[in-house]
Amino acid sequence: MLTGKHLIAGKWVDSDERFTSQPARGNAHTFATGTPNLVDEACKAAEEAFWSFGYSDRKARADLLLAIANEIDALGEEITAIGSQETGLPEARLVGERGRTTGQLKLFAEHIIGGEYLDRRFDEARPERAPLPRPELRMQQRPIGPVAVFGASNFPLAFSVAGGDTAAALAAGCPVVVKGHSAHPGTSELVARAIKAAIKSTGVHPGTFSLIQGAKRDVGAALVTHPLINAVGFTGSLHGGRALFDLCAARPNPIPFFGELGSINPMFLLPNALKSRGADIATGWSASLTMGAGQFCTNPGVVILLDSPEAQTFIDTAVKALSSVEAQTMLTDGIAQAYRDGRDRISATQDVQEILITSSDERTASPNxxxxxxxxxxSTDNLGEEAFGPLGLIVKATGIKQFATIAKSLQGQLTCAIHMEDADFETVQTLFPILERKAGRLLINGFPTGVEVCDTMVHGGPYPASTNFGATSVGTLSIRRFLRPVCYQNFPHELLPSDLRHRNLSHRSGPL
Known part of the structure; x- marks a missing residue:
């Protein structure tokens, strides 16, 4: 059922060079490898599509998003089967991730129909004003043009071909060129097939979406430096993301790089919470730490607690819970090796005590x-570096004051969590303003794995959690990344964008 080809502007396109997938189980498949020439072809098609898609109405874009969701569901069993084969993820996880992906598409369709994301504003003309009259001014957000998206390894659906960045860009009115991740090319092709069918059924320009397969670096470099690309969405490693970020910044016309790069998601366990329910928190933390083999962006890798007798209870409970977790298959051989490297790095660090050490080989991982x-x-910089996988580090603070010092030492994070009781309120008041500057999402008495797709979610944070701390890659606010404000001064109403033509647009107001 697989073509093994790229999808460029509605056509399946082959290339001379091939690569072979490395599935967790079952048969491997061969796929065409992308080239800079194919990138150029896809980007030119996206620019051509923008002249219609970028000026389409909100209903047309909502119809496309809904059609993509329906087509993905129609291929649901096939997507689950090959996704599980390629990644080793359980079928139930992939079914849930598919629901998350289609749910996001539907949410975005509903959101753009409402129109609030346009942030429409109006200042009426004041010709009588002295000493200078004021012209009529109207403003709204407009799509920026073609967008490049890099598929993520750890979410073959929700953060890949049709997931977060692609859904947000299409909702904004931006054509998309996706570089598929080589960890799951078959899954990527099936989702691209669904998008192709949706584009055809809704009459959208075929250049609105293209998929280029393969992991060659020259393809990624060609994509982010192509003069017709106006922004990049990326979820992946700090090393790879920073290299692409630097390329975007070095262009003759620099463009925004919206990269979600990594986070240790620290959890502060305050003294009274540790006393009253430390064992329960240890059990919950262990489950969050090992969920999906720890291959979540929000994996809570570090716990900070007070050095006390209760700390030992927490540690003993965590060891018991983690010891019962069987080895899990990781997404790729490379990710599994990186996890072992991270384990070895922590083990070799001075004054770090090994509490639970397990063996992990080939593509599996066990907790450490x-x-x-x-x-x-x-005093040790490398302890704050992410180890992608089920690896936990417990930090014993010498006293309450050191909680704040440790919080200030943190790099940017996606999340920071606090476990507290009412008696810990004063300590929380000290920590809260520090952690608010460190992370995009703050939690009280919860674990960060599980990112709700909704209006209020922020999945981003100060560098290195993400490259743009004013943005989110999850939730309806993510659409704003691919828009820019345009002001229209003294425009005849017939020339205004259709969403600004209403004469009853309220003063300084967006909703109609």
Whole structure:
């Protein structure tokens, strides 16, 4: 059922060079490898499509998003089967991820129909004003043009071909060129097939979407530096993301790079919460840490607690819970090796105690747990680096004051969590303003794995969690990344964008 080809502007296109997939189980398949020439072809098609898609009405774009969701569901069983084969993820996880993906498409369709995302504003003309009259001014957000999206390894559906960045860009009115991830090319092709069918059924320009397969670096570089690309969406490693970010910044016309790069998602366990329910929190943390083999952006890798007798209870409970977790298949051989490298890096760090050490081979991973002091954390830079997988580090603070010092030492994070009781309120008041500057999402008495797709979600944070701390890659606010404000001064109403033509647009107001 697979073509093994790229999808460029509605056509399946082959290339001379091929690569072979490396599935977790079952048969491998061969796929065409992308080239800079194919990138150029896809980008030119996207620019051509923008002249119609970028000026289409909100209903037309909503219809496309809904059609994509329906077509993905129609291929649901096929997508689940090949996705599980390629990634090793359980079928139930992929069914849930498919629901998350289609749910996001439907949410975005509903959101853009409402029109509030346009942030429409109006200042009426004041010809009588002295000493200078004021012209009529209207403003709204407009799509920026073709967008490049890089598929993510850890979410073959929700953060890949039709997921977060693609859904947001299409909702904004921006054509998309996707570089598929080589970890799941078959899954990518099936989702691209669904998008192709949706584009055909809704009459949208075929250049609105293209998929280029293969992991060659020259293809990624050609995509982010192509003069017709106006922004890039990326979820992946800090090293790879930073290289692409630098390319975007070095262009003759620099463009925004919306990269979600990595986070240790620290959890502060305050003294009274540790006393009253430390064991329960340890059990919950262990489950969150090992969910999906720890291959979530929001994996809570570090716990900070007070050095106390209750800390040992927490550690003992965590060891028991983690020891019962069987080895899990990781998404790729490379990710599994990176996890082992991270484990070895922590093990070799001075004054770090190994509490639970397991063997992981080939493509599997088992939990590992370490303990260190707050003083050692503050004097050792590499302890704050992400180890992607089920690896936990417990940091024992010398006292309440050191909680704040450790919080200030943190790099940018996607999330920071606090477990507290009412008696911990004063300590929380000290931590809260620090952590608010460190993360995009703050949690009280919860675990960060599980990112709700909704209006209020922020999935981003200060660098290195993401490259643009004013944005989110999850939720309806993510659409704003691919829009820019345009002001229209003294325009005849017939020339205004259709969403600004209403004479009853309220003063400084968006909703109609």
């Amino acid at each position: 747990l370490y303990v260190t002091s707050g003083d050692n954390w503050l």
